[in-house]
Amino acid sequence: MTAQQTIPDGYRQDGQGRLVHESMIKPIDQERDRLVRDLVKSAIHLNGLMAGFKAQAFGDVRAFIEMSFEEYGARVGGKKGNVTLLTFDGRYKLQIAVQDSISFDERLQAARSLIDECLAEWTEGARPEVVTLVNDAFRTDTKGEIRTASVLALRRLEIADKRWQRAMKAIGEACQVTSSKEYLRIYERIGSGDHYQPISLDIASIAAPNADEPRVGEVQ
Known part of the structure; x- marks a missing residue:
């Protein structure tokens, strides 16, 4: 130094x-x-x-x-889970949300191989939307990483082919939770309805104060 x-x-x-x-x-x-x-x-x-x-x-x-x-x-x-706490009058709501970061191990490649076998056989009669979903799911993001949500969404497709079923099983077993992060969110109810407005703690989303408007978030 x-x-x-x-x-x-x-x-x-x-x-x-x-x-x-x-x-x-x-x-x-x-x-x-x-x-x-x-x-x-x-x-x-x-x-x-x-x-x-x-x-x-x-x-x-x-x-x-x-x-x-x-x-x-x-x-x-x-493991701590999601929790929501409200004031007695329901005006304020506090939420703690747990978000897991998921990655895939080498078994994802086995799943892709089985899916490719299915697509190769189904090419002529396959529904175009299925082919599009599969290709889009395995497309990497701007960081070169597989988009986990898109891959996991494939498991919702109802396809009876045994190779597809094995592929979906491989995807499920390839999922690895690498880390968890907790988020704190605070809300204020607007009027007497069910709509809650977030009380932002992110400086980029906080509007500049206007002297002519009432202040939001004043606890009484």
Whole structure:
């Protein structure tokens, strides 16, 4: 690790590591530097707050679930699943969703081979939509990876051919859950209906505030 360069008073370091006297830096460049640094400082602080909120939310929900289980003399065990909690009046809803990342092992290639045998034999009489579904399912995405949802969708096709059935079995056995990720989602009910609007924690989807409109998400 290289030692951090000591910057003399009255100088700043540019993007190429050179020392530049502040008198040589245009006022607009100094103002831009100040603006970005101030916003980055606020962003780092906000990031820490959100990380703390996430840890608190997951911890509090797990503690509540354990308390609820204890009321019936049950113990929480095994993999955590999806859970939805609502306020007493139904205005607010909190969901924790578990999403598994799935990949396929080498048995997927065996399944593709069996499917190709079927398609080769069915070519003249096969339904065009079946051929299209199969070819689309094994088409890779922009990262060069097989799209798991499209492959798994093939298992919903009702085809009696024994080779197809073996292929579908191979697909099922080739599925491997590589990781699981938990997501926290919070909603507010709109009016008295059944529609809930998400209270977004993603800065890209948060609308800029409008002073003329009521604030959404104010807890009463």
